[in-house]
Amino acid sequence: MTHLTARTYHPKFACLALTGLVSAMLVLTPVAAKALDLDSYLDTVRKDNGLPALAAAVIEDGKVVAAAAVGTRVLGKDFPVTIDDRFHIGSNTKSMTATLAGMMVEEGKLRWDSRIGEVLGDDVKGMSASLANATLEQLLSHSSGIPTDDEEMINLYFNTDAFEYNLSDLRLHLLDQWKENEISVPDGSPFQYSNLGYIIAGMMIEKVTGTPWEQLMRERIFAPLEMQTAGFGAQATYGLIDAPVGHRIEPDGSATPMLWGPAADMPPVLAPAGNVHMSIIDYAKWADWNAGKGARGPTLVSAETLHHIQSVKVHTPVRDNPPPGTPSTGDYGLGWGFVTFDWADGPIMTHNGSNSLNLAKIAIDPERDLAIVVTTNFAGGKADMAAGEVMQHLYETYTK
Template identity: 45%
Template sequence: MTSPAGLRALLTGICLLACIGSARAQASLDAMVTAEAKEAGFPALAAAVVSKGKLMAVGTGGTRRVGTSIPVTHQDRFHIGSDTKAMTALLAAMMVESGKLQWDSTLAQVFPELAAGMDAGVSRVTLSQLLSHTSGFPSDNEDFDVLLAKAVRQPGNLNEQRYWMLQQVATKPLAREPGTGFAYSNLGYTLVGAMIERVGEKSWEELIFERVFKPLKLTSAGLGPQATLGRMDAPLGHTLVDGKLKPMLGGPEADNPLVISPAGTAHMSVLDFARWGSWMAGQGKRAPFLVKPETMKKLVTPVVSMSAASTSSTTVAGAAQYALGWASTKMAWTAYPVAFHGGSNNMNKAYIWVDTERDASIVVMTNVATPNTDDVMQKLAGKLYARYVATVK
């Protein structure tokens, strides 16, 4: 019989072997992303690759604030901007599966008290049209900026401000007939948030935490600026002013107004972002089973061509098609189209690629949005895809 001391030694040995095996299986990208960040002039950079439910590689590098040496860790929160849209689409899908909404539910049906005064086009706008940017609402413009500035001054909670925004646009003609073309609209996703709030009987914020962040164990996930007010506890976003990077401290100017959170104000660590990508790539293969596999497929199945569309958003620039919260295109480094999205509040940028055929995902995040950001991040993703995804059978 093994003595207690011998048993402890045996268990310790088994633990050490397991830990070593895990370390070998998960490659470090720290040196790689640190070098990429330095060459590109980014304050910080993070990247991760997941394949078949396993974390293949992860890395962070740089500093939380330009001009300082505050190391960025794998647990640091980065802003993901419009990558939040896919999570809002998932939340909408849950409402559809529960029977509280239908993909073709219209604004008039969800808000019957406003129906009589709605513009005829607006009254016919459906949930799926809002999610695919084919609602007929225009891309973000000066009118939207004015509306947003007024919305944040309205009394009440964020859900009440979103309802106020709906009231303001409901009576005005659309830019085009619903369902006839693509126009990237943060207003559209804000209205999706309002629809979810009406049938979910809670704010979008409460629902995204309860129904998405918590079950997926995205423990670092939050909303708004990734750094706490007055603290350097996350990589600060940066803007370019007179050719120099300016760090944006936590506060109202460090992110877009929270009223448009359904369109893009989430933040999380590179590890949690990769966890989200892995879950989506599995298409229902892995818990938690929040929606049916066919619903997950619907979310990434293209709805509209973007080839002739103009959009003010650089986060989906170059996409061939748009699905529901996801764009789709063949990258220079893929043999077929993959789901992807970018997110930015013009101070941070994050990209996610989801290859459902290979059950793999790549995420790249940074705390700056300069003219070279897209090119650097997409080239890095290409290197990671070739090394960790394309060669996996």
């Protein structure tokens, strides 16, 4: 089975030997002595799969027991990565948006059953009744009836109106253009992976706080967790190769590094659905906070609210041979998937993220207080298989 991740956003993002090895490794506790030589292992996997860079971290009982980043920031170039380099985590941002929503519920600004029309109806008049009646929890569990990205949605994401609005207003404008669509829950499983649903959930959060989603993320999640490398959009600073850049897979199989600008990430209107970047160590902090069920602090939400976020809400339908970035089957909570892998004792809390230029995976076993994060600045089948191999290997190594 595979995890869950974002879909390809636009045809130009459709994805599907390095000179010298430089790596950075951080081992913070003696527990790592039982583990493998992580940097050497990652570099072998990276080379076998033709990836530019690959990073991973293992968090056990509240401690980073191993972390490494190997390879180069640009395929075929000598720009060695470091342990502090930023990687794009794509739709793994969704669990952060769900946590922001949990904060709003605890503060009485939203309810899990708050409806789109109830919160946004004054700003977006004339919504279809079915859309207006969809709830916050349905949006966050992909069960509202809003479908997976289609041509109409993609055209709205890439609309040139982006040059006329601030992002919060642009999201309202996007919804205003889509508002007359009727939505319906399919027979069987109600699950339909919906980036638009998460954009709307982000809009609801913005409405009740009067604050842009991006600002809330920095103030309410990044700062308390001391995720100093966390940010939004393309990883590299404009004009610098200071992070592993994403790579577009061309029809002939070659890879083009996408450095900066609009081509280097999805449109920022999609941010609540997935445009965060951060170092593997900062991503480990997010994984650790969730693995510890929030008990180790900081207290972003109560244990009860976090349990609600991390609990199954819907079963996902079976898909044969799904492309990288779409679910195969399993269950889904609020920003988290739950998958039973044949190499694990039971269901693993998990998610994938990809903007079709980069790929990230997270796996959490709360019962063992164990978490694994894996990132690469490549996408497509090879990246997905390589990151999955690393995740499995590290899980098996640390559960022996």
